[in-house]
Amino acid sequence: MKGRWLLGVAGVMAACSAGAQEAEVEAGADIAARWCGICHVVEGAGSPTDAAPPLPTVAQMRSDDYLRGFLANPHGNMPPIDLTTREIDQLVAYLGSLR
């Protein structure tokens, strides 16, 4: 189960912040559903645009560092999206939970 896996990872990183980490993941999922789902597949469903890779696939392929850097400064065919550092952290937490 995803939640349990996440707790394990959070436990390794910081024994007492597992609850906080779950809140980050939820906030990130919320942002993704609102801002990313127009172009990217967010958890499952059919591909909204062919140009944008499904987010679960992106999450598997890319490291947190890569994702953080990319979201701070999107490039290629993805339009710039104005995200705060906090929103980026939440998105990276959410993407990490898809791995």
Ligand code: HEC
């Ligand atoms: C208007 C459409 C659009 C929206 C909205 C959008 N993306 Fe993208 N995104 C793309 C496209 C197209 C690419 C492929 C870019 C390329 O390869 O040139 C991409 C690429 C990416 C990549 C890089 C994949 C890689 O392997 O390099 C990440 C990460 C990503 N998007 C995350 C997000 C997140 C998170 C959001 C929501 C905050 C989002 N995108 C919103 C169109 C979009």
